[in-house]
Amino acid sequence: xxxxxxxxxxxxxxxxxxxxxxxxxxxxxxxxxxxxxxxxxxxxxxxxxxxxxxxxxxxxxxxxxxxxxxxxxxxxxxxxxxxxxxxxxxxxxxxxxxxxxxxxxxxxxxxxxxxxxxxxxxxxxxxxxxxxxxxxxxxxxxxxxxxxxxxxxxxxxxxxxxxxxxxxxxxxxxxxxxxxxxxxxxxxxxxxxxxxxxxxxxxxxxxxxxxxxx
Ligand code: AP5
Ligand code: MG
Numbered sequence: 001x002x003x004x005x006x007x008x009x010x011x012x013x014x015x016x017x018x019x020x021x022x023x024x025x026x027x028x029x030x031x032x033x034x035x036x037x038x039x040x041x042x043x044x045x046x047x048x049x050x051x052x053x054x055x056x057x058x059x060x061x062x063x064x065x066x067x068x069x070x071x072x073x074x075x076x077x078x079x080x081x082x083x084x085x086x087x088x089x090x091x092x093x094x095x096x097x098x099x100x101x102x103x104x105x106x107x108x109x110x111x112x113x114x115x116x117x118x119x120x121x122x123x124x125x126x127x128x129x130x131x132x133x134x135x136x137x138x139x140x141x142x143x144x145x146x147x148x149x150x151x152x153x154x155x156x157x158x159x160x161x162x163x164x165x166x167x168x169x170x171x172x173x174x175x176x177x178x179x180x181x182x183x184x185x186x187x188x189x190x191x192x193x194x195x196x197x198x199x200x201x202x203x204x205x206x207x208x209x210x211x212x213x214x
Contacts, residue, residue, distance in 0.1 A: 001026070001212055002102060004090075005081045006180055007110030009168040010117035010124070011194045012201060014133055016110065017081035019202045024079075024213065027072045031082030033131070034063055052164030054171050057086040064089075065096055075100040085176045090183075105212055108205060109180050110194035114169055121165055125154040139198070 003026065007013045014030065021028040035055055039046035048055055055063070064083050072078055075097060084090040097103055123136040125145075129152030134141050141147060145154050159168065183189035190208050192201060 001105045003079045004107040008172045010121035011110040011112040013081050021079045026077045026079040028079050050158040052159045052167035057088050061092045075102045087179050107189045112194035127152040128155050
C-alpha cells in the first residue's frame with residue numbers, strides 16, 4: 001500500500017509519518033530528509049533548503065526517482081511524506097509507479113491553520129543525532145535540551161526561523177495547496193483535521209486506512 005501525506009509546514013507530516021510507517025510497516029520516504037541529506041554535500045542545495053525555498057520541482061523528482069530503486073526496489077509499501085509537493089511531482093510519481101506495476105493507494109492531507117502551524121514550528125526541537133522531533137509545548141523531552149532516546153543535543157532546524165517559515169508558507173500556497181485542490185476536485189484526497197492531538201490524528205488516519213488494509 002503506497003500512501004502520500006500532504007500538509008503545510010508544521011502540520012505534523014513527519015510526526016504522523018513516523019507513527020503510520022511503524023504501525024503498517026511502510027518505508028518512510030521523507031522529501032525533507034532527502035533534501036537535507038543532499039544539502040550535506042551540495043552547497044547550492046544547502047542554500048535552498050536552509051532558506052526555506054524549494055528545490056526545483058523536476059530536480060527533486062529526479063532525486064526521488066534515483067533514490068527509490070536503491071532503497072525500495074519493489075516500489076511497494078511506501079509512505080511518501082513531503083514528496084510530492086507540486087502537481088508535476090504527483091503526476092511524475094504516479095507515472096513512475098504505474099510503470100512499475102504499482103500505484104498511489106491513498107492521499108491524506110493534514111489541515112491546520114498557518115497560525116497554529118507557526119506556533120508548532122517555533123517550538124519544535126530536533127535531536128542533532130537521530131532527528132527525533134520534539135516540541136517545547138506539546139511533546140516535551142524528559143530532560144530539557146536532551147533527546148529521550150539517544151541523549152543527543154536538541155537543536156532548532158536551520159529553516160525554523162521567522163523569515164524562512166514565511167517563505168515555506170508562500171511556497172506551500174503557491175504549490176502544494178494547488179496539488180491538494182487538484183486532488184480534492186478529483187475526489188482523490190482524504191482531509192484530516194490536523195489541529196487535534198497527535199494520538200487523535202493518528203487514530204483518525206488508522207480508521208480511514210482500515211478499508212485499505214482489509
Ligand atoms: P520538510 O522537512 O518537509 O519541511 P516542511 O514541509 O516545512 O514541514 P516540517 O518538517 O516543518 O513540518 P511537519 O509537517 O513535518 O511537522 P512535524 O511533524 O515536524 O522540507 C524541508 C525542505 O526540504 C523544503 O523547504 C525544501 O527545501 C525541501 N523539500 C522537501 N520536499 C521537497 C519537494 N517535494 N520538492 C522540493 N523541495 C523539497 O511537527 C511540527 C511540530 O509540531 C513538532 O514540534 C511536533 O512535535 C509538533 N506536533 C506535531 N503534531 C502535533 C499535534 N497534533 N499537536 C501538537 N503538536 C504537534
Ligand atoms: Mg517534517
